[in-house]
Amino acid sequence: MANCHxxxxxxxxxxxxxxKQKERLRVSRNAIRDRIRRYFQNKQNGFFPKFHGQGSLIMNTIIEPLDREFDIxxxxxxxxxAKPIQSVSRLHQWIWEAxxxxxxxxxxxxQTCVxxxxxGQxxxxxxxxxxxxxxTPYLAHKSKGWIKSDPREFIKWFNEKADNDGQLKRIVRYLKAWSDYSKGDLPSGLIFSILAANNIVFDERDDIALYKTLLNIKSSLKRSFVCYRPTIPADENLLEDYSKTNKDYFLEQLGSFIQSAEKALDEKTSQKDACKAWQRHFGEDRFPFESYVNTEEFIENRFSIDIRYELKIDCxxxxxGFRPxxxxxxxLSRLPLLRGKNLKFYIVDCNVPKPFQVKWKVRNVGEEATRRDQIRGQILNDSGNHQKNESSLFHGAHFVECYIIKDNICVARSRIDVPIKFPE
Structure with a gap:
């Protein structure tokens, strides 16, 4: 499995x-705040405006779009x-003039803002x-009048959903980047923030977390194509006005994204092809490309080691058409292992008392493994039958290791070298 975390x-x-960009935005925003304050002071209309940042900048989910023109x-x-006697249009006009x-x-x-x-910025x-x-605050909406709306509560709701590692906020940024790169219209950042927060599946790796979150989002929308605002205005379905065309397009693109994610995470996919799969939805010039990443894992980094039992594996x-x-x-007989063979690694002897877990590591070594982006080396769970099926695909001094885990301790391990040779 390629690891693109x-x-x-x-x-x-x-x-x-x-x-630095955020700081420039704050300076610019503060200049506007001062300008509005002065306008109201000069007008002496009895209002003393206060300000509160909202949206992706405050939530720290803002991205720099491809056209470089983002919004705050x-x-x-x-x-x-009491409710102002001035009309919504009059207040909009005052801010416009300011x-x-x-x-x-x-x-x-x-309609909802000036x-x-x-x-170009x-x-x-x-x-x-x-x-x-x-x-609760009331928003000045030009066509609907004064409507209850409290974006501060939404920020609070989202931050309560967020994790300390920041994965939820990164997932929202990835979804926004996908929408930004897409040729058609995908949901707004607000909708993606709600869908992600309601369907997040946290994982040590961002690529896996994104994939599982996409699956949850699709499953949720398949059941009911809705996205309710979690705060005031209550029960507002932000997807209510989606046409059938837009709905079908979104679900189609979501399905395509999930298929690419599945390919990228498939055990047989190389690091190079995994990068290409993600680039389909983020852009070749944007998503990093790395043809080889050393993905080898070591059992010592995951479990305590106390080898006290015997373990032997064979292949x-x-x-x-040939006898196994x-x-x-x-x-031992110095017979060459050639390419194109089916390899079934299995446990020959093990005296570890049950219950226990079995884990495997397949490590490919050599120039051809590097060229193919198939170095591998991840520690994977046993499929349930204490076997690991592989193929002798290319030349190199490969090896396979097996580990027995009991009570979160590695209590037995075994290794077998797999010297695959070119045919004579």
């Missing part, structure tokens, strides 16, 4: 917004004792809320 961590550093959100909160002229492009008055565009969305002490070498031979007997 380290490549995913590298990918995460490539797509995540850099600390900064909520404007008007603390009042920031107009700050950039070359005029602000854009949208957008300030920094051409990013845009800043400014939603407007009124809030009465101890109550049955067979080919259609013991690999140990072949080596």
């Amino acid at each position: 380290k490549l995913f961590l590298k990918f995460n550093t490539l797509i995540a917004l850099k600390s 959100d900064d909520g404007i909160y008007l603390k009042v004792e 920031i107009n002229g700050h950039t070359k492009q005029n602000p854009i008055d949208k 957008r300030l565009v920094y051409a 990013y845009h800043l969305d400014l939603p407007i809320y009124y809030i009465i002490e101890g109550q 049955l070498v067979s080919q259609q 031979h013991s690999l140990i007997e072949m080596i």
Whole structure:
């Protein structure tokens, strides 16, 4: 099984917004805040706006998109004792006037916010809320009027779902990067954040965690194609307006992504082909490519060692039309092990009292193994019959090891060399 965990961590550093960029955004955002404060002070309309960052920048799930034009959100909160007498449109107009002229492009008055565009860089969305002490904020929506909405609660909800290692936030970034690279329309970052948080499967490796999370998301959407906002406005289905075309496209792309992930994680897939499988959905120029990664694992790093029992393994070498031979007997008889043979490694003798676990390691060595990206060396669980089936694919001084694990301790181990030769 190709292990792309380290490549995913590298990918995460490539797509995540850099600390210097974040600092520039904060400086720019603070300048806008000051400008809005001055506007309201000069207008003397009785409002003293407060601000609260929201969205992916505050949640630390923001990515740098391929077109380099990302968005950040900064909520404007008007603390009042009662619902403002001013209309939603009037408040939108005030914010528009406050920031107009700050950039070359005029602000854009949208349904849920006023957008300030920094051409070729990013845009800043400014939603407007009124809030009465101890109550839920209301968002100024141009077509729906004042609607209950509290993005601060969503941030709290998401952070409570997040793990200390940051894997959930990385998974959200990977999903956003997939959406960013996709030619069609995939869900928003908000939807992906909810789907990921509700379906996350944590794992030591990001590639496995992403695959299992994708499976859960697909299974959930197959049961019911919905994505409910977990906070106010309550019971809002963010996928409600999806057309059948968009729904089918999303599920089709999700299925394709899962198929590529399965190929990348297949035991027979090389590191090179695993990278290519992920690149199909993230881009060749974006997802790191590494033709060879040393994936060898060592039993000493996973379990305590106390060899107190006997273990012996052998290998049955067979080919259609020929009688099977013991690999140990072949080596003693100096018979060559050629390519194209079927190899069945099995336990010959073991005096470890049950119950116990059996684990195997197959290690390929040599120039051809490196060229084929088939060095391998991961420690894998036994399939249940105390056997390991392989093939003599290419030349090299390979070996197979077997371990017996009891009470989380390696109590027996055995090794057999597998010297595969070119035919004479």
